[in-house]
Amino acid sequence: MKHLVSMKDLSELQIIELLDRAERFKKEGIHELPGNYTISNLFFEPSTRTKMSFEMAERKLGLEVLPFEAGFSSALKGESLYDTVKTLESIGLDVLVIRHPDDGYYEELINKTSCSIINGGDGSGQHPTQSLLDLFTIKEEFGTFEGIEVLIVGDIVHSRVARSNADALTRLGANVTFLCPAEWSGEFESVNDWEDYAEKSDVIMLLRVQNERHKDGESYSGESYHERYGLTLERASRMKETAIIMHPAPFNRGVEIADELIENANSRIFMQIKNGVYVRMAVLEAILKGRN
């Protein structure tokens, strides 16, 4: 594997291998790779979770991490992403983790640089390590994807991550249902009401409400969204004892999810963040092995 820019790059077998490797890292902790590899995290959008998670994963593998401050780089002088990447390639970087606001920013890069690119999120596009940590968290919980009922709640049309998650989950044997306001489902099949999904689901995966992406009149107040589509205390009380709550974070307390549920026994929200480190170690290792 030279790059990882989209879940579509990965076969089912590759996904399972990465999850197994991540499981091993979770048990074993630090795992210094042989060789001297240098990496930089190019985040052109603010991030705490993804950036810090990569920083941690990189250090647990013993990589040399060069700091890149997007807000203080030559991008400010109008330098293109392509020229920045070619520059970093010349300086000797092996791997670049990139988050960038443009959808598919990586298309113009992947055949033109000797650096490996890991997509840390592009616009409303792909975010493969987020997908992998979601998958890891489900597999860790249930041991399998076969027959697992996954309910994805929220803004499907603006979340390609949700869709690529759904796609991977379906490929791996899970049953996925989208729940969202009718006007947010776009071309996708969805249900528009909770009905008995609280009772039926093994996984309730909540998406962040990104009001900034909605046109006027389309968006909901936090309270009304919570009441109609959020995971309320009442809905949570009807969940199976074994079911889990997921959210990619950052979350809007009291909107997608009742405040009290964020750290409750069924929530895996902070466990997802924890698992992100191991999944990213697995991806980095696979990429670096691919460079030898």
Add this chain to the structure above:
Amino acid sequence: MKHLVSMKDLSELQIIELLDRAERFKKEGIHELPGNYTISNLFFEPSTRTKMSFEMAERKLGLEVLPFEAGFSSALKGESLYDTVKTLESIGLDVLVIRHPDDGYYEELINKTSCSIINGGDGSGQHPTQSLLDLFTIKEEFGTFEGIEVLIVGDIVHSRVARSNADALTRLGANVTFLCPAEWSGEFESVNDWEDYAEKSDVIMLLRVQNERHKDGESYSGESYHERYGLTLERASRMKETAIIMHPAPFNRGVEIADELIENANSRIFMQIKNGVYVRMAVLEAILKGRN
């Protein structure tokens, strides 16, 4: 010791132990701790001195330091400090050094996170490692606190650091006098004129004039402040040969202190900065030992 958020957390014995340990570090230099610890410095306000001092102390102890850019984190998307800290805990950080503009920001954190919190300054509140480095510098100079005459000059009412310094110094046996404009002393006992304090004091500790914190009409021009309350060349000429000048920096040259005095033979201003590294090594070591 799990956290260090305030000088009130520390007994006299603990203070002395930390100062002794810092003295040892000053003699010995680098001191790699066994084990793999990760730490991050969360500075939500600009800082050179405190942040760089922690960065240096952490490296001298062999800790793994993960960079956190407050100005480019999810705090910008409105994420609360609590959620940021829980995220970093999940990612696996052991210790967080936090500077934050809110007084007592740590209250909501210390019983709810497995990370150790070191307060690197909160609002106009506590700044325990600054206090410790002040104490260290005095003890290094005089060998004792017993009977040392300390004059603290400046904005007492807005400086809880000054007050917690004074409190610790008094507990340790020193005699502390506050000198400031009457309208800045608040409920605290103070003198409002230099009288013969230049001659009498062993330590003259100057505070930074923070004009931004004063109401209209209360503040002084730099020149008039210097004349009435600053350490002028004339006042310095009356100091004991063995007395020392201290200032937490950054200083306003020609306001709190005459320009020519900043690097003179009695000044310990840059020595304080140097000592900060050793004191922070001692605090970090004590915290990490407490985690085992």
Add this chain to the structure above:
Amino acid sequence: MKHLVSMKDLSELQIIELLDRAERFKKEGIHELPGNYTISNLFFEPSTRTKMSFEMAERKLGLEVLPFEAGFSSALKGESLYDTVKTLESIGLDVLVIRHPDDGYYEELINKTSCSIINGGDGSGQHPTQSLLDLFTIKEEFGTFEGIEVLIVGDIVHSRVARSNADALTRLGANVTFLCPAEWSGEFESVNDWEDYAEKSDVIMLLRVQNERHKDGESYSGESYHERYGLTLERASRMKETAIIMHPAPFNRGVEIADELIENANSRIFMQIKNGVYVRMAVLEAILKGRN
């Protein structure tokens, strides 16, 4: 060598020694220096190339690099560069790489700090490691400077780097010609037309057009500059097969140089960036040896 702030600090012999050492580093890669040295890169202006290149060189030498965020330091509270440097000296930094908008910022520092200063660019002034990487790239190509025909094209009057490059090249035996609009040549002798310089030159060194530095009426549209002074495809077609194209980057595609030429066989633009790492390793090593 304690500091490196200007090419004028270096004799011809010292230049050749640094280039030889850089060549060795290029062949050998990583080269950990004995001892524990700490360094920080103080960039008060945005930079990708120079900053990342120093970061890489420092890590290849095994130095401990402390992060400094100029945009989030006490400089924001008005702290002077002098006070910042004295603070970092007290904290224990050995070497500071500084880029600062003020011409000659280093003059007030070099005799007053025990830190070694490496000038990473000052205003429109010196940028010695850029000069050295240019020299290295020429020497690597031709094995010598003796008799090499170098054409420097662009804004000579605003580029002291170009002039100090020209000065060093001349000292080392090369023949240098400036080509620029008459109104940009200032007191310097220049030609104002390409004539047969495309055919005659061994090295065509293009400078960045910095429109922001020109007065009204003096500047050219990108297109008209390209046509009259840029390296067009037509001019490139007349170059000797063995001649090389250089540019310090970031470049304006289609202004100083035709887009298609940036990565062509004669271009050494990305090689210059690559070579920057080895040259900086050589400078850092020489500075650190000078501290023992």
